[in-house]
Amino acid sequence: MNVSDFTSELRERLEAIKAQDLYRELRRVDSAQEPRLELGGKSLLNFSSNDYLGLANHPALKEAAVKAIERFGAGSGASRLICGSLAPHHELEAALANFKQTEAALSFSSGYMAAVGTICAIAGKEDIVVIDKLVHACIIDAARLSGAKLRVYPHNDLNALQEILHWAARQEPTSGKRRPHTLIVTESVFSMDGDVAPLRELVELKEKFGAWLMVDEAHATGIFGRNRCGLAEEMKVADKIEIQMGTLGKALGASGGYICGSKMLIEYLINRARTFIFSTAPVPAAAAAARAGIELVQSGEGEARGHRLWAGINQVEDALIKSGWDLPGVRSAIIPLMIGEEAQAVATTLMLREQGIFIPAIRYPTVARGEARLRLTLTAGHTAEDIATLLAALAKLPPTKCARP
Secondary structure, three states: OHHHHHHHHHHHHHHHHHOOOOOOOOOEEEEOOOEEEHHHHHHEEEEEEEEEOOOOOOHHHHEEEEEEEHHHOOOOOOOOHHOOOOOHHHHHHHHHHHHOOOOOOEEEHHHHHHHHHHHHHHOOOOEEEEEOOOOOHHHHHHHHHHEEEEEEEEEOOHHHHHHHHHHHHHOOOOOOOOOOOOOEEEEEEEOOOOOOOOHHHHHHEEEEEEHHHEEEOOOOOOOOHHHHHHHOHOOOHHOOEEEEEEEEOOOOOOOOOOEEEEEHHHHHHHHHHHHHHEEOOHHHHHHHHHHHHHHHOOOHHHHHHHHHHHHHHHHHHHHHHHOOOOOOOOOOEEEEEEEEEHHHHHHHHHHHOOEEEEEEOOOOOOOOOOOOOEEEEEOOOOHHHHHHHHHHHHHOOOOOOOOOO
């Protein structure tokens, strides 16, 4: 096959994607992460960001990043195990461990790399990985790459999970090797549905059957809990979870991913997590900004931003429920507006954009076919006027008959 044939093949595949209303393209944004963004020469109210506390453009984070660049340069130069383990990385991990109240922490270049590196290091072909049906793609990919036996339970279905764990407990070692370990992996706040995992019950089940539990707090860190450490803190089970994962690029306002847990876990990942070992270290500016974000979240200002965020969430959800939208029973900063058909979701997005509102359509493969939606997110930066504008625009949309899955 020559280059021309290759290009023709790709063109056919793209046409097939377009025919299914699944085509995506990058949108150039000419502004910082703020409640308003500049897109295509137009200012739009941004209700799609994961910058829940509005820290991505905060002066404290920018100042920390600039100081790190001035002292440590733009790049880290190598992987952490060669010569790239700069002081900002160690300071970030100390701050993370203190924030999450764990013995140690390890940072990665992204949440995706944290998931793949950790799950593949912990579970192998002798083991069993059990995941909720709605976990993030990085967890699914990691479970598959690990080579472990993969089992999926229906979303938040504890009875189905118990059946799987009962089966897993009866598995015998193969070829005279050790007994298989079972690792349960879930998100705490689910990224596309906005509902939460029953963490207390998951802890009870994993202890009953001798399994391990890994919880991704990507959409809960900085928002839930008295100290805003996440849902595990709010549910008072953080000390009973073997592996706490999260991101530095959402409520914490920077970029990267992390794993928190025992000192032994972190030492093991340093030696066995391939996405950590074989990656150039994240830039020092990102590590310094993330540390500043952690400190800010724990401050009085962080608490005030959290209160503003939840006030906005409550206002929007109450108004949408009164308008007839079918929303999840648990409140979070993620509010899925179920549309159903992909083409209708895209059309709805365009209608809102004409009214100055930016909420992209979420379609397959991010969600199941026929479950396209608008993923509405609130931040602490949205004002009462912004929210009123949003609700007025949503009120003009044609009614949808799509029920939640």
